[in-house]
Structures are given as structure tokens and as C-alpha cells.
Amino acid sequence: MNTLRTLSRLAAALVIGLLLPTSALAGTFTTQDVTLTAPTADGPAAVTLKARVYLPAGDAPAAGWPAVIYLHGWGGSQEGLDAKGWARSLAARGYVVLTYSSRGWGGSGGLADLAGPNSLGDVRHAVEWLAHGTGMTADADNPGVDPSRIALMGTSYGGGQTLLSAVRHVPVRAIVAVMPWSDLKRALDPGGWVKGGFLTGLFASCVTDGQCIPDLANALTSLSAHTNLDPVFALMASRSSLAEAGKIRVPTLLIQGRRDFLFPNEQTISLYNALPRTTPKAIYFGGLGHFPSAPNDPREVPRYQALVGDWFDRYVRGVRNGIDARPPVETVPDAPYRDAPVWTRAIPATAAMVSTVVTGPGTSLTAGGGPLTYVGAPVSVATVLRGTPILTVDLSTADVPLAHINAELWVVSPTPMTGTATRYLVGLGSCWFPTAITATPASLPIPMSTITADIPAGWHVELRLVDRAPDNPQTEGLGWAYIANTAGNLTVGQPNLALPVGLAPASPIVARSHRLKGRSLAVRLVGRGTIDFGDGTAIVSGTTVTHRYRRAGHYRVTATRYDANGFGAYLTWTLAVR
Numbered sequence: 239m240n241t242l243r244t245l246s247r248l249a250a251a252l253v254i255g256l257l258l259p260t261s262a263l264a265g266t267f268t269t270q271d272v273t274l275t276a277p278t279a280d281g282p283a284a285v286t287l288k289a290r291v292y293l294p295a296g297d298a299p300a301a302g303w304p305a306v307i308y309l310h311g312w313g314g315s316q317e318g319l320d321a322k323g324w325a326r327s328l329a330a331r332g333y334v335v336l337t338y339s340s341r342g343w344g345g346s347g348g349l350a351d352l353a354g355p356n357s358l359g360d361v362r363h364a365v366e367w368l369a370h371g372t373g374m375t376a377d378a379d380n381p382g383v384d385p386s387r388i389a390l391m392g393t394s395y396g397g398g399q400t401l402l403s404a405v406r407h408v409p410v411r412a413i414v415a416v417m418p419w420s421d422l423k424r425a426l427d428p429g430g431w432v433k434g435g436f437l438t439g440l441f442a443s444c445v446t447d448g449q450c451i452p453d454l455a456n457a458l459t460s461l462s463a464h465t466n467l468d469p470v471f472a473l474m475a476s477r478s479s480l481a482e483a484g485k486i487r488v489p490t491l492l493i494q495g496r497r498d499f500l501f502p503n504e505q506t507i508s509l510y511n512a513l514p515r516t517t518p519k520a521i522y523f524g525g526l527g528h529f530p531s532a533p534n535d536p537r538e539v540p541r542y543q544a545l546v547g548d549w550f551d552r553y554v555r556g557v558r559n560g561i562d563a564r565p566p567v568e569t570v571p572d573a574p575y576r577d578a579p580v581w582t583r584a585i586p587a588t589a590a591m592v593s594t595v596v597t598g599p600g601t602s603l604t605a606g607g608g609p610l611t612y613v614g615a616p617v618s619v620a621t622v623l624r625g626t627p628i629l630t631v632d633l634s635t636a637d638v639p640l641a642h643i644n645a646e647l648w649v650v651s652p653t654p655m656t657g658t659a660t661r662y663l664v665g666l667g668s669c670w671f672p673t674a675i676t677a678t679p680a681s682l683p684i685p686m687s688t689i690t691a692d693i694p695a696g697w698h699v700e701l702r703l704v705d706r707a708p709d710n711p712q713t714e715g716l717g718w719a720y721i722a723n724t725a726g727n728l729t730v731g732q733p734n735l736a737l738p739v740g741l742a743p744a745s746p747i748v749a750r751s752h753r754l755k756g757r758s759l760a761v762r763l764v765g766r767g768t769i770d771f772g773d774g775t776a777i778v779s780g781t782t783v784t785h786r787y788r789r790a791g792h793y794r795v796t797a798t799r800y801d802a803n804g805f806g807a808y809l810t811w812t813l814a815v816r
Contacts (some may be wrong), residue, residue, distance in 0.1 A: 243463075249600070266295040267329035272378045274338060276363050278348065279355040285347035287360065287374075289338035290316050291381050292329035298419045302384035304554045305334040305368050307410075309361065309396030313443050315344020320393050329393075331547050333389075333554075334381050336368060340389045342449035350444050350450045350750070353399045353477045359404045365410060387411055387553045391546070394418065394501070394528065401479040401509065404486045412489040412553035414546050417526060419501045420483070420509035422474035427467075429683060433668070436500055437461050461746075483485040483512035489553040490519045493542055494691045495526030496572055498674075499666045504688040507585055518553065520566040521585070523690050525575055535575035563770035563796035565806030570742075573649050573662045573692050580743040580805040586690070588625035588738040596701045596735055600632075603728040609704035612733055616652060623691040625738025627665055631703065632731030644668045647704040649693050664691035679731055689738070701735055745807035746799045749788070757787040757815055759795070767799035772813070787815045 274287040294303065306328050310321045316337040325335040341357055342350030351357050366373025369385035390410045392400040397418025404413050419425045426433050441458040444450040457470045480484075490513060494506040503523075510521045524542055525535060545568075551557040565581035580586075598612035629645055647665030654660055667686035675682075693699065754763045761769055762782050770776040771785050772793035787793065793815060798808040 257800060263575070265330045265332060267326070268293050268295065269377055272376050274364070274367065275375045276360050277374075279294040279359045285341060287341070287346040288316060288344055289336060289376075290321075290325070291378070292325045292333075292337075293381055294329055294334065297306045298382050299384065302382050302388075303334040303389040304332070304381040304550070305336065305381075306312065306554075306611075307361070307364050307392055308335055308552060309335045309390070309392030309399050310337065310340065310343075310421040311394035311396055312350075312440060313343060314395075315339040315346075317344060318445045324391065324393075327543055328547065328550070333550065334383050336364060336381075338364065340399075342444055349451045350449055352450065352452070352454060352473070353395070353402055356405065358402055361399060362406075362408050365390070365408055369409070370517045376637070378694045385553050386530070389413065389550050392416070392418070398477070401478070401483075401486070404488055404490065405479050405482045407487075407617070410488060412491075413486075414491045414493065414544070414549060416493040417495045417501055417504075417528065418492070418506065419496050420478060420505050420512075422478045423471045425501050425505055426474065427471065428687070433500075477538055478510060480508055483509055484514055486513055487517055489549070490517060491546065491549045492521045493518075493526070493546075494521060494523050494690075496523050496526065497525060497527035497663060499663075499687060500528040500622070500663065502666075502687040503690055507688065510585065514670075518562055520549070520561075520568070523567075523569040525570065525572050534603060537577065538570060539577050541577065541579075546749040558772045558774070558794055560770060560772070560794045560796035560808075560810045563768070563776065564798055564808040564810070565800070569690060571692055573664075573694060573697070574655070574659065581745065581808065583804040583806055584802050586622075586624040586740050587804070589741045590739055591625075591736040592627060592739045594699060594735050594737050596699065596733060598701075598733075600729070600731045603703060603730050609702040611647075612701040612735075613737075614699040614701075616696050617693050618695065619743075620695045621693040622740040622743060623664070623689050623693065623737055624740030625667045626688045627667075627737040627738060628734075629667060629686055629701075630681045631684060632679045632681050632733075633675050634677055634729045634731075635675045635727060636677045636729075637733075643684065644704050646703065646704070647686070647689070648700040649691060649697055650700050651694075651697050660692040662691070675728065681731070681734070691694050691769065699735075699737070700731055703730060703733070741805075744801065744803070744805050746801040746805065748797055748799045748807045748809045749795055750809060752795075752811075752812055754815070757790075758784060759787070759813065760784045761795075761797065763797060763799065764800060767797055768799075771798045790816050 270291045272289040272291055274289045275284050276287055277284050308321055308324050310318050311508040316339045321337040325337050328335050339346040341348035363373035365388055368383045368388055390400050391413045391414040393416040397415035400413050400415045401418055426437050441454050445455045445458050460466045460470050462719055490508045492510055518577055522545055524538055524541055548561045552559050552561045567582040569580045571578055594614050596612035596614045598693050603610055624690050645667040649662045649664050651660035664685050667684045747764050749764045750762055766780050768778050772795050773787055793813045796808055796810040800806045
């Protein structure tokens with residue numbers, strides 16, 4: 239098998255592996271294809287970018303339309319399902335949307351630079367063109383946008399560009415990043431082992447076509463041989479936003495895939511926690527993921543699609559819709575999907591590391607062979623996993639040392655269910671052994687990704703240990719995430735697995751009564767909470783509070799409460815004040 243060609247083909251799956259929104263359109267719009275001509279940061283030559291403008295129907299507001307620039311994933315284009323789906327959804331809500339094919343992709347000129355100075359320059363110039371008709375030139379008229387109401391959104395590679403643009407203070411009102419990276423090195427080299435297949439697949443898809451900057455070609459060579467990695471990691475550091483997250487001042491919504499193993503949970507969690515306390519922020523954990531994760535349930539799409547629209551309505555249009563008053567962290571139940579989100583004040587914490595007995599054969603693991611599967615007992619009550627599993631395995635060999643091993647953590651149903659997935663890959667780990675394994679058994683750690691997962695009552699976990707390589711027929715679609723330079727066999731003893739069991743989801747009661755008399759509102763809560771009155775006033779109250787509105791109008795009131803463990807609940811209602 240030609241590994242490079244295989245990885246190049248599979249890289250395209252990083253884009254189409256995302257479950258993308260298909261709009262139930264509330265409004266109509268038209269589209270116009272545009273060619274943008276953008277300057278280049280490191281030379282005199284300008285490049286042309288294939289672009290499309292989505293224009294809402296009807297008359298523009300007096301100050302111009304609010305607008306969103308959408309940035310697609312690596313290897314994608316303005317013609318991709320992600321670009322079209324999000325653009326149609328937002329245009330139907332009354333936003334001008336500009337999508338364009340990034341440098342090196344989709345018929346645009348130039349070279350892909352992995353969110354380097356040219357690509358980020360294009361983002362800034364696109365904002366300038368929408369706002370003022372400057373920065374870029376175009377073969378079409380400016381669509382008439384309000385320069386003070388422009389937002390930025392991106393998925394995957396586009397999400398990484400979105401965060402970096404916010405760090406560099408590109409003048410936008412709000413951002414949304416869907417499954418982005420914040421620390422590229424940590425995402426692709428967590429703990430000293432390289433996600434070689436992911437990385438080679440990403441770079442090979444443009445290097446083989448000559449559409450990448452030379453630094454990415456050099457990175458591909460280094461990663462393939464696992465040598466001279468320092469320049470590669472320096473390149474990744476220059477393309478990462480985490481170290482400068484404190485510079486992000488615009489309202490930031492992060493949408494994280496719970497089964498994303500390219501840019502896993504810790505990427506958005508670290509970024510979210512590093513944002514300034516004064517920056518409005520929220521995070522949504524859903525069943526999305528890059529390939530090779532299973533696609534999320536299509537019933538979930540309207541939930542995060544509406545969340546994005548509400549975020550922009552609040553922070554771009556200035557609509558007081560209560561989204562900033564409710565708990566900022568939303569986790570949607572998974573395995574299987576249920577429309578019953580859990581709300582928390584902060585990232586859900588791990589209550590305890592619980593050792594889980596998984597049984598299976600202590601036997602030989604063969605390079606390129608099938609997995610060893612260890613099965614845990616069914617859980618008696620629904621269990622949530624929040625954090626990073628700890629896995630150690632007793633290993634020994636009398637053969638040529640095996641250099642690499644992968645671990646997969648699955649949540650499995652005891653019985654098939656029609657039309658519903660019954661197996662969910664929830665965690666992935668890998669280890670390049672720094673020293674040779676000998677005939678003497680040694681307990682060695684296998685670093686795992688941070689997980690946000692559910693185990694329904696009666697389901698169980700499965701742990702699989704395997705040598706996965708791109709040409710291994712046992713890969714089940716997962717193997718190209720890693721490159722394994724392996725030879726020989728391992729004798730595997732009983733694994734020791736500790737799972738991060740979180741607090742059981744619960745929410746405080748926000749039962750309330752309210753009475754509006756004239757312009758005076760009286761509200762009663764079950765306990766102490768926060769009330770946002772929808773007119774710019776918000777207070778922390780006891781069980782009873784009164785508020786007087788200064789003007790007539792319609793106001794969205796939101797009452798929020800938290801329990802001692804940080805679980806939240808909210809109620810929202812609209813008042814007509816005369």
C-alpha cells in the first residue's frame with residue numbers, strides 16, 4: 239500500500255467527517271460568487287480567493303447588515319458542506335455571510351500556511367473589505383454591511399484561525415470556534431508521542447499537490463521519520479492561541495466535539511479556562527468529532543445551530559435574549575443522544591478517579607495484528623466521565639521491541655438498538671516507548687485524552703489495546719490516526735484503568751412566580767440566584783426581588799440558580815412593559 243497516498247485521501251475525511259448543519263431556513267437570501275484579490279504578507283504578489291456572499295432578502299437596516307465571516311476546515315472550500323450549511327443558517331437569520339476558499343484550497347491562489355501570516359492577513363483584510371471596501375479588491379460591490387457589527391466563525395482549521403485572529407485583535411464583535419485547536423503541539427504531540435497518521439495525513443493532502451508552504455513539506459519529512467522535530471514544534475507554537483488567550487477580549491463561544499480525537503477536549507477546555515474573566519464566554523460539549531469519530535445524532539444539529547445564532551444575535555445585534563445570563567457550560571447527553579442538556583457554572587469537574595476492573599486475556603500483542611479487548615462490568619446506574627483516564631499496562635517482550643501501542647476506550651450497549659449506535663469511541667491514547675521493553679514485565683503508562691462521556695445504566699466500558707498502522711487491516715477506520723514503527727510482539731498483563739467519574743448531573747429548582755404591575759416587576763425564587771431583567775440590569779438576589787423598568791418595551795427576563803456542586807438551571811420569560 240502507498241501509505242502517503244492513502245493518508246492524503248483520508249485527510250479529506252477530516253473535513254467531511256464533521257456532522258454539519260442543514261438549515262431549516264427561517265428567511266430567504268440570495269448568493270453571489272465573488273473573486274477577492276488579497277495582498278501577501280511576505281512578498282509583492284497578490285492572490286485571488288474564491289468567495290461567496292450570502293445576502294438576506296429585503297431592505298438592509300439603516301446602518302447596514304450585520305455580518306459573519308465563515309472560515310472552513312483544512313482541505314475544504316467555500317463549496318464545502320460546512321461552509322454552505324452555516325452560511326445558509328446565518329443568512330436566514332438576517333446576516334450577510336462571507337465565505338471564501340482559504341489560500342491553497344478550492345481554486346484560491348497562494349499556498350496553505352497553516353494559519354500563518356498570509357492566511358491570518360486574509361481574515362483581517364476580509365473584515366476590512368466587508369466593513370469599508372478596503373483591504374482587498376473585489377469584482378463585485380460591497381454588500382452594505384454595518385462596520386460595527388461583524389463577527390467571525392470557523393470550524394476545525396477555520397476555528398484555529400478564528401482564535402488566532404481574536405488574539406491579534408482583528409476588529410470583530412464576537413467569535414465562534416467549532417472544534418478548534420488552541421495548542422497545536424499538544425494536540426498533535428501529547429506527552430511525547432506523535433499522532434503521525436493525523437499529522438502526515440493533514441500535511442500530505444497539500445504537500446503532494448504543491449499547495450503548501452515549504453515549512454509544511456519539511457514538517458512532513460520530519461514527522462514521517464520522527465526526527466528533527468524541534469522546528470516542527472516551533473512552527474506549531476507560532477500557530478497556537480493558548481499562550482496568548484488572555485488577549486481575547488471579544489465574546490467567545492466554543493463548540494467542542496466530545497468524540498474529537500484530532501483536537502480533543504483538553505484543547506477547548508484549556509482555552510476556555512485561559513480566557514479573561516471579563517470576556518463573555520460559553521462552551522458547548524456535543525457529540526461532534528473529526529474523523530474517525532462516529533457522526534453525532536442529526537437531532538443535535540438544531541440545538542447547536544440555534545446556539546450559534548443566539549450568540550451572534552446577543553453580541554453582534556445587541557439583542558437581550560438571555561444567552562449571557564444562563565449557565566455558560568452546556569453538556570448534551572451522549573450514548574445515545576438525548577435533548578436534555580446539563581448546565582454548569584464551570585467546566586464539569588471530576589469527582590473521583592475510580593479504578594475499573596476490565597477483564598481479558600493476558601496474551602501476545604502482535605505488530606499489525608488485531609486488538610486485545612478487555613471488558614468491564616455493566617454499570618448499575620448512569621455514570622458520567624469527566625476528565626483524563628489513567629491507564630497503566632504490564633508489558634514485556636522476548637522479541638524485537640515493539641515501539642508503539644494504542645489504547646481505545648469504548649462505551650458499549652449490551653443489546654442492539656434499531657437506528658441507534660450501540661458503541662461509542664470516547665477516549666484514545668497512545669505511547670511511544672522511550673526505552674526498550676525487556677523480558678522483565680514493567681508497568682508502563684499510556685497517556686489518554688481528556689474525555690467527556692456518559693455510560694448509561696446497563697452499559698459497560700471496553701478497553702482495546704492494539705498496534706494500529708495505516709496498512710493494518712484491523713484498523714476499523716481508526717489506524718491512520720497514528721503511525722507505528724513496530725516490529726515483534728508484546729506480552730500484555732492485566733491493565734489498570736482508573737476512570738474520571740464526575741458528579742451525577744443535577745440541577746437546582748428555579749421555581750418562581752412573578753407579578754408585573756405597571757412598570758414594577760416582583761419576582762420570587764426558591765433560593766438565592768441571579769436575575770437578569772433584560773434591560774441591562776442584573777442582580778444577585780435572595781428569594782424575593784423587585785425591579786422597576788424605566789421605559790416601555792418587551793424584555794427578556796432570565797433567572798439562574800446553582801447548587802453547591804456548580805450545577806445550574808435557568809428560566810427565561812418575556813415581559814411586555816407598557
